[in-house]
Amino acid sequence: MNLKIFLCSYKFYLCGMKINGFILLFSTLILGLLGACQPEESNANKEIKILCTTGIIADAVENLVQGHAQVNHLMGPGVDPHLYKASQADVMAMQSADIIVYNGLHLEGKMTEILEKTGKSKPVYALGHYLDSAALIIPDGELVDPHIWLDLSLWAQGIQGLSEDLSAHFPGKEKEILLNSESYTKKILDLDEWVVEKMENLPKENRILITSHDAFGYFGKRYGVEVKGLQGISTAAEYGLRDLTNLVDFCIENKVRAVFVESSVNEKSLKAVVEGAVASGYDLKIGGKLYSDALGQKEGPAGNYLGMVRENVETIYSGLE
Ligand SMILES: [Zn+2]
Structure with a gap:
């Protein structure tokens, strides 16, 4: 009888330990979750979100920031930027982005207005704006040809200009981003030489x-x-x-x-x-x-x-x- 009582209370004791352990684990999880939901004290470690219009631009930006930012783009393979209209999801992506990079020169014809409007509330950079206007082609004397990436030397210039503006958003990593720009544009200029030879x-x-x-x-x-x-x-x-x-x-x-x-x-x-x-x-x-x-x-x-x-x-x- 005494043994039965002893065993019974021992089981109860073990059971209590399990319950206590579970409660402890559960509370830790809840506290952890609450901690994760709390606003961050500093923005220093917050990953910067950069939204680009085309994949070509996103590729350049990825080469500049090399993992220090989350880089996304709106227009995937086979998508025509001239006719592209921003969807509701795109507008939301633009709202949540910290920085937006686009081509400009009216490449994103139907998005120009919203891009320029967004530029009033957050940094929005257009690669075309970094080029010397004398380098731009205006075939009909009115509209600028936006396809600047198809002259590799011009594209390299645009990226160098962008890297200076972009680096300012990465305190402590400015030099790294400028060096990334140097090495990526060197690759572009090497390829430019190859294209010159090939066409010759x-x-x-x-x-x-x-x-x-x-x-x-x-x-x-x-x-x-x-x-x-x-x-x-x-x-x-x-x-x-x-x-x-x-x-x-x-x-x-x-x-x-x-x-x-x-x-x-x-x-x-x-x-x-x-x-x-x-x-x-x-x-x-x-x-x-x-x-x-x-x-x-x-x-x-x-x-x-x-x-x-x-x-x-x-x-x-x-x-x-
Ligand atoms: Zn085109």
Whole structure:
């Protein structure tokens, strides 16, 4: 009897320890959670959120901040920035971002207003603003060509300018960010030299680049290639039957070897040019797909800016050689 009472009270004692242990663990968890929910005393360790419009810009920013910020972008592979409209989720992402980086020069045509408005309440930087206005191409004398990343030397300038503004948001890491900028822009300028050489190796008469829209104006100017697009510098521009037949005639007259579709533009328009040429007895081919306004899939060879440029140049070279 006494033993039974002893065992019973011993079990009760153990059970009590378990309950106490559970209560202790539970309270620790609750306190921990409460601690996590409390506002941080200092912003020093808070991860800075940088929102970029295109993947090409986000790639540059990631190379500058190298893990010191959370970098996101709105427009993924194959997305046309000229026609892109901000969704409700994008507006929320813009509101919660600490810094926004975009191209400017009206690349993000339908987002320009909201980007400029957001710039009144937080730092918003446009890469185009870091360039000397004399370097900008204004094909029709009115609208600036926004495709500055397709001249690698210009893109490097833009990134250097951005790195100075961006570094100011990372106290204690300013030097590191400026050094990152130096090493990334060095890679861009090395690639720039390679593009110059590669295009010089093409027979002069073959250096004509026809694409869906006029994205390659800076590329043509820098690397000595004549460029023509069916649509203007924005895909928002309409084109008519006359533009189409003019381009077909141009291809035939200039013995253009191939035309190139773009990953972010519908292929239909350029296929019509090829069909028009073939119907006139001229064997015009599609030379491949170029990444003009958007990167390729993340895992693919055009998933970052340097890879995208290499892919483009190899495609142009083999289509026109
Ligand atoms: Zn474009």
